[in-house]
Amino acid sequence: MAIKHILKLLLKHKSTSLLITLQIAIAVTIVGNTSFISYRTLQNWLIPSNIAEEQIINVYTRVFDKKVDQGALIERDLQNLRALPEVEYASYAANELVLATVNGRNFAHDTLDKDKQGEHVALFSQTQQGVEALGITVTQGRNFYETEYIFSDSEQAKRASVVIISRALANTLFGEQSALGQTVYLHNARLPYRVIGIYADMMLGESAVYNNSWYHSAVIPEAHYAQNSQVNYILKVRTHNSEKTLESIESLLFNEEGRIVKQVEYAARAKKRLWDGRSTFAFIMMGISGIAILVTGVGIVALVSFSISVRTKEIGVLRALGASQARVMRALLVENSILAFAGIAIGLFAAMWLNQYFVTNLRIQGLIVPWLAAIVAFAVWLLSACAVYIPARKAARIAPAQVTKTS
Structure with missing residues (x-):
């Protein structure tokens, strides 16, 4: 099926097409940003302190x-x-x-x-x-x-x-x-x-x-x-990371009246506390990414299924005119890819703008990584292709006789 004809079909069903594009754009925005933030945060774990943390x-x-x-x-x-x-x-x-x-x-x-x-x-x-x-x-x-x-x-x-x-x-x-x-x-x-x-x-x-x-x-x-x-x-x-040393220091300081000893800790513990909070944040971001991907997949399946349900007669006519199952299925996958690419482009632009805003105004660690953005784009496209596969396969199996029965 010609691209020109596919574009006409997308315009004909513009409401559904717009919803699918928007769904993919939102997913790319969320997953892109959470990926940038998580990657940057976890990457920082590897930076050496170059200090005697346990002394x-x-x-x-x-x-x-x-x-x-x-x-x-x-x-x-x-x-x-x-x-x-x-x-x-x-x-x-x-x-x-x-x-x-x-x-x-x-x-x-x-x-x-x-x-x-x-x-x-x-x-x-x-x-x-x-x-x-x-x-x-x-x-x-x-x-x-x-x-x-x-x-x-x-x-x-x-x-x-x-x-x-x-x-x-x-x-x-x-x-x-x-x-x-x-x-x-x-x-x-x-x-x-x-x-x-x-x-x-x-x-x-x-x-x-x-x-x-x-x-x-x-x-x-x-x-x-x-x-x-x-x-x-x-x-x-x-000594190295000795609890006995901490107890000796605390006991000495407690002897002075008029003050309290709030905490005595090794720098290693302070560092762990510093990174524990950030790692938790990074893992929360990963969880949000997973939820966004799941919602996107379910949403695309639902929207494509609905789109196909209102185009049953249209697809049946194509089959009656001699279009093979493979050709119909290929046309539906191309339709979805066009919408996916549009959504990914919008989503990446929004992700980059949002990431810049977070870094500049909210002091959140994040950095746009080109190869990571490419992986996110490919993953979302693959997700949308997989999500549309089952409805497309079902649609391709529509028999020409169904058109006659419903005419």
Whole structure:
């Protein structure tokens, strides 16, 4: 049957044709987006953290007694923690904990131009031993001098003037130029810090990880306490993922009155918690894809069956004029393929637009992958072909005699 004639038939039954096209377009939009999001999310599982996850410990505490001198408390805690035989290094953590954000989003800028968007960064404000507790390896430049550390109860006090940054952040901000000696602007006020060192890439704060800036991090030698009730620490221990070590740390911290110990956990646990939520989301997306495919298949079968039921006489005439079963069946499959291709084209366009909207406005991880889009398109076309096969086969078997009986 000529394509021109098939197109005339589709226009003749435009309501059914439109519904089938719309059904396929919606399926491609849903399946395409869920596939992009799921693939991107699960792909991120494979990104190495490059940190000693089973040796770095995040400590969360909260001071509820306002009479407690937080500065003195922190100094006592650090002294006592460093005295534990299991603890190798200990540092007060002002804002970020390893793979577990405590405070907001940070940006690093290479200019004071407020119209230029900064780079997402995990910003670690640390006391002495902070660099060692994070397991940082300085590959260019130097570490902080003891005299460069600032410990204060006020953010209005003197600020540090130097910073060490990750290699990934250095490359993003300064490209092929050397980052050493360059100025990086941090915090909302865009305060200047001179880069004195660059360290090997590590996956640190969750805020940067969430924004796909996996290794964008920076460490400054300043810590301002008493801004809120949070008093947190980062430790590096000699043991690997030992529950006994966690118990020792908790017991020591519980001895101080006026505060509660909220959580003591390895970075490995924080990372698992970070990815557990995302993997669940990815699997939910896969489930939605499966439901969309099932509904699409059932819908196409129902619509094609209905279309054929109102075209019984038309198909019978074709059979009476000498059209073979194979030719009738082929014509119906071509009709469906035309509708499927139209639906797939509309669906892919809608999927790409929706994906861009999600990534830009809702911070959902997703990325348009050409080969994955091609697989989705082929899978939906194959589904529609399979869904139309049974009704088409039944229609092709219509005997010419049926036309005579109903005439």
